[in-house]
Amino acid sequence: xxxxxxxxxxxxxxxxxxxxxxxxxxxxxxxxxxxxxxxxxxxxxxxxxxxxxxxxxxxxxxxxxxxxxxxxxxxxxxxxxxxxxxxxxxxxxxxxxxxxxxxxxxxxxxxxxxxxxxxxxxxxxxxxxxxxxxxxxxxxxxxxxxxxxxxxxxxxxxxxxxxxxx
Amino acid sequence: xxxxxxxxxxxxxxxxxxxxxxxxxxxxxxxxxxxxxxxxxxxxxxxxxxxxxxxxxxxxxxxxxxxxxxxxxxxxxxxxxxxxxxxxxxxxxxxxxxxxxxxxxxxxxxxxxxxxxxxxxxxxxxxxxxxxxxxxxxxxxxxxxxxxxxxxxxxxxxxxxxxxxxxxxxxxxxxxxxxxxxxxxxxxxxxxxxxxxxxxxxxxxxxxxxxxxxxxxxxxxxxxxxxxxxxxxxxxxxxxxxxxxxxxxxxxxxxxxxxxxxxxxxxxxxxxxxxxxxxxxxxxxxxxxxxxxxxxxxxxxxxxxxxxxxxxxxxxxxxxxxxxxxxxxxxxxxxxxxxxxxxxxxxxxxxxxxxxxxxxxxxxxxxxxxxxxxxxxxxxxxxxxxxxxxxxxxxxxxxxxxxxxxxxxxxxxxxxxxxxxxxxxxxxxxxxxxxxxxxxxxxxxxxxxxxxxxxxxxxxxxxxxxxxxxxxxxxxxxxxxxxxxxxxxxxxxxxxxxxxxxxxxxxxxxxxxxxxxxxxxxxxxxxxxxxxxxxxxxxxxxxxxxxxxxxxxxxxxxxxxxxxxxxxxxxxxxxxxxxxxxxxxxxxxxxxxxxxxxxxxxxxxxxxxxxxxxxxxxxxxxxxxxxxxxxxxxxxxxxxxxxxxxxxxxxxxxxxxxxxxxxxxxxxxxxxxxxxxxxxxxxxxxxxxxxxxxxxxxxxxxxxxxxxx
Numbered sequence: 001x002x003x004x005x006x007x008x009x010x011x012x013x014x015x016x017x018x019x020x021x022x023x024x025x026x027x028x029x030x031x032x033x034x035x036x037x038x039x040x041x042x043x044x045x046x047x048x049x050x051x052x053x054x055x056x057x058x059x060x061x062x063x064x065x066x067x068x069x070x071x072x073x074x075x076x077x078x079x080x081x082x083x084x085x086x087x088x089x090x091x092x093x094x095x096x097x098x099x100x101x102x103x104x105x106x107x108x109x110x111x112x113x114x115x116x117x118x119x120x121x122x123x124x125x126x127x128x129x130x131x132x133x134x135x136x137x138x139x140x141x142x143x144x145x146x147x148x149x150x151x152x153x154x155x156x157x158x159x160x161x162x163x164x165x166x
Numbered sequence: 167x168x169x170x171x172x173x174x175x176x177x178x179x180x181x182x183x184x185x186x187x188x189x190x191x192x193x194x195x196x197x198x199x200x201x202x203x204x205x206x207x208x209x210x211x212x213x214x215x216x217x218x219x220x221x222x223x224x225x226x227x228x229x230x231x232x233x234x235x236x237x238x239x240x241x242x243x244x245x246x247x248x249x250x251x252x253x254x255x256x257x258x259x260x261x262x263x264x265x266x267x268x269x270x271x272x273x274x275x276x277x278x279x280x281x282x283x284x285x286x287x288x289x290x291x292x293x294x295x296x297x298x299x300x301x302x303x304x305x306x307x308x309x310x311x312x313x314x315x316x317x318x319x320x321x322x323x324x325x326x327x328x329x330x331x332x333x334x335x336x337x338x339x340x341x342x343x344x345x346x347x348x349x350x351x352x353x354x355x356x357x358x359x360x361x362x363x364x365x366x367x368x369x370x371x372x373x374x375x376x377x378x379x380x381x382x383x384x385x386x387x388x389x390x391x392x393x394x395x396x397x398x399x400x401x402x403x404x405x406x407x408x409x410x411x412x413x414x415x416x417x418x419x420x421x422x423x424x425x426x427x428x429x430x431x432x433x434x435x436x437x438x439x440x441x442x443x444x445x446x447x448x449x450x451x452x453x454x455x456x457x458x459x460x461x462x463x464x465x466x467x468x469x470x471x472x473x474x475x476x477x478x479x480x481x482x483x484x485x486x487x488x489x490x491x492x493x494x495x496x497x498x499x500x501x502x503x504x505x506x507x508x509x510x511x512x513x514x515x516x517x518x519x520x521x522x523x524x525x526x527x528x529x530x531x532x533x534x535x536x537x538x539x540x541x542x543x544x545x546x547x548x549x550x551x552x553x554x555x556x557x558x559x560x561x562x563x564x565x566x567x568x569x570x571x572x573x574x575x576x577x578x579x580x581x582x583x584x585x586x587x588x589x590x591x592x593x594x595x596x597x598x599x600x601x602x603x604x605x606x607x608x609x610x611x612x613x614x615x616x617x618x619x620x621x622x623x624x625x626x627x628x629x630x631x632x633x634x635x636x637x638x639x640x641x642x643x644x645x646x647x648x649x650x651x652x653x654x655x656x657x658x659x660x661x662x663x664x665x666x667x668x669x670x671x672x673x674x675x676x677x678x679x680x681x682x683x684x685x686x687x688x689x690x691x692x693x694x695x696x697x698x699x700x701x702x703x704x705x706x707x708x709x710x711x712x713x714x715x716x717x718x719x720x721x722x723x724x725x726x727x728x729x730x731x732x733x734x735x736x737x738x739x740x741x742x743x744x745x746x747x748x749x750x751x752x753x754x755x756x757x758x759x760x761x762x763x764x765x766x767x768x769x770x771x772x773x774x775x776x777x778x779x780x781x782x783x784x785x786x787x788x789x790x791x792x793x794x795x796x797x798x799x800x801x802x803x804x805x806x807x808x809x810x811x812x813x814x815x816x817x818x819x820x821x822x823x824x825x826x827x828x829x830x831x832x833x834x835x836x837x838x839x840x841x842x843x844x845x846x847x848x849x850x851x852x853x854x855x856x857x858x859x860x861x862x863x864x865x866x867x868x869x870x871x872x873x874x875x
């Protein structure tokens with residue numbers, strides 16, 4: 001007989017909000033986000049860390065939530081797609097994804113946006129190749145990536161321009 | 167004006183916010199989870215099944231088998247030959263045998279592992295050549311699924327008139343759709359006792375029919391709603407999770423969620439058919455193609471799915487976009503114990519394009535004529551007769567695609583290790599030689615919104631947005647005045663499936679036809695003299711709101727069973743891609759540097775969407791040419807099924823050409839499959855140009871190319 005998995009109550013900081021949630025030790029962060037907290041914006045597409053659809057930010061860095069345990073995220077700042085939009089206002093990256101046609105079926109979009117957000121938060125002026133590299137782990141089957149790269153480049157250029165204008 | 171511009175996708179905001187609801191995102195109080203127990207053998211008798219340990223597991227509710235199906239236990243898009251759950255025999259690895267229903271997904275998967283199935287292995291048919299002569303029959307009627315011919319003129323005479331004859335063999339392998347969202351669905355019994363299934367699908371109406379047959383309940387007792395769908399590419403045309411969910415709801419009377427893991431998706435979804443193609447071309451020394459003789463052998467797996475469709479479509483498109491006076495094509499599909507092959511973006515045409523475009527370059531090289539010139543010389547144009555003797559009268563933009571590419575082709579500068587290749591294609595819009603109609607229904611709501619009811623599934627390709635644009639243009643209204651109700655069998659009429667590049671062309675035309683009727687009404691009501699919709703609709707409150715129905719069925723004819731003579735498609739799309747590659751001759755690595763892609767789309771309704779389709783098609787073509795290979799019994803994850811990433815993408819320049827199709831909405835045709843079809847061929851031709859090595863088997867991956875260099 002398999003022992004019943006022990007559950008424990010942990011606190012997670014997600015999108016600047018504290019959540020208390022009962023988890024089993026083996027629960028991945030993705031399972032907790034989607035199945036326990038009903039934050040279904042983060043997607044599950046391979047469950048093995050191979051496609052990037054489940055990308056969230058942990059202390060600002062993109063991580064694959066399907067291969068890290070919820071327990072590991074304790075005490076860290078977790079950002080998911082649901083937290084990008086503040087009071088209904090889209091971020092410049094979200095707007096650029098729409099404007100540049102970077103979305104088709106949309107299933108890779110949350111992970112893609114999280115990777116792009118992390119990139120532009122940590123690097124002010126990434127080259128096109130650096131952008132490609134930053135989303136290399138995010139598989140998209142519909143768009144052929146180029147419009148996604150164009151959208152990220154456009155945001156980079158606008159941000160640089162805004163900074164220089166200031 | 168909305169047409170000819172690129173309005174933003176109407177579903178984009180929900181998608182960037184992470185709010186769009188895909189089937190796996192649904193939940194409901196009391197929801198249970200269903201998973202499948204699948205065959206681990208490619209061909210075997212089921213001797214015994216032991217489920218007692220699984221049933222003892224806390225949280226397991228029910229385990230369903232073949233015997234629990236109240237109606238027809240077989241399903242299939244074309245013929246009902248595929249068991250929903252295997253009974254005595256399994257015919258491929260991954261074939262569903264049981265459904266385990268439990269309180270949680272984890273429990274259901276745990277229980278599935280506790281089930282013991284004892285098999286008695288049978289002889290395995292691993293390729294179509296073994297299949298055709300084997301005394302082991304996968305089905306009683308024999309191992310040949312389908313044999314179609316396309317015959318025009320006299321090929322023997324054609325070869326006699328030829329100065330050069332070139333004959334080669336080509337081979338392609340299984341490809342997986344690899345949509346990011348795996349198959350998923352959510353079902354529940356509604357308050358009227360009906361069964362509702364919300365799923366990731368390319369066709370809701372077909373799936374309602376199947377569930378009604380499987381459960382032996384009337385169609386009106388079943389409702390299918392399309393969830394936001396994370397890609398299809400043909401793999402969500404067949405019944406996937408829906409039948410199992412329907413059966414699980416029927417037996418548990420509870421909400422049920424089912425979603426395939428990536429491994430299950432790889433095991434179960436229908437693959438691109440591996441085709442073995444023998445292609446013989448005869449031409450005169452000045453470059454006129456006189457005859458082709460093509461023999462196509464396909465591996466269709468153990469069940470039909472779209473095997474017959476692919477068999478015929480590959481044969482009809484075997485000429486490529488060229489007028490060839492003498493044609494003989496034999497196309498045959500054989501059953502095997504490999505994965506089921508079915509619909510995948512292009513229905514056999516990407517495979518045959520690899521062959522006909524390789525032949526064009528081989529011929530050009532042999533008779534020393536420019537590859538673009540030989541295509542120009544033989545290309546379809548107004549007045550041409552296709553291989554099925556169809557007279558092409560309108561919207562034949564093939565030569566325009568060549569003209570668009572020509573300056574870049576002439577101006578190309580070959581650097582060391584680099585090469586350029588052309589690939590061309592034509593592709594029939596809609597289903598082959600059969601009626602495939604669609605409807606669009608318009609009404610006005612009490613609060614003055616235009617309501618569009620469409621049965622067409624949006625799978626990411628952008629049909630929702632295209633329909634809204636058609637309405638904006640025809641009715642002179644704003645997109646915010648439109649409410650779109652999509653792919654729900656309670657509210658929409660059957661639009662046919664989202665496949666064969668048909669929704670913009672066929673459903674788009676149906677929506678347009680409805681809009682024309684509505685416009686007449688609105689004109690009478692003074693809408694165009696500043697009366698608003700709210701006040702117009704007020705007086706109809708008692709007598710019922712006006713409804714306008716648009717219908718379109720592209721004019722085709724049935725094909726002659728022996729020669730395929732007839733009109734298989736009302737119209738065709740045309741394209742040419744020119745690709746530049748760089749090949750590392752030491753490692754065998756091919757880098758795709760630049761693609762020029764020219765497409766005759768009839769009329770561009772949304773330029774941004776069209777470019778998106780072309781870019782995505784090119785990505786898939788790169789995968790087809792250079793890296794993708796599903797290996798039965800081996801491929802279970804992205805770990806050994808490589809699809810292109812951002813690092814694999816070239817620079818792309820598109821040329822959108824408009825030779826208007828009179829029957830299309832504003833002249834539009836489709837572009838979804840055409841975007842992919844010529845890409846792999848152009849890469850292989852470019853590799854030949856770069857290295858002098860021509861590859862006849864795909865994928866031309868590092869190992870294969872290295873071995874040849």
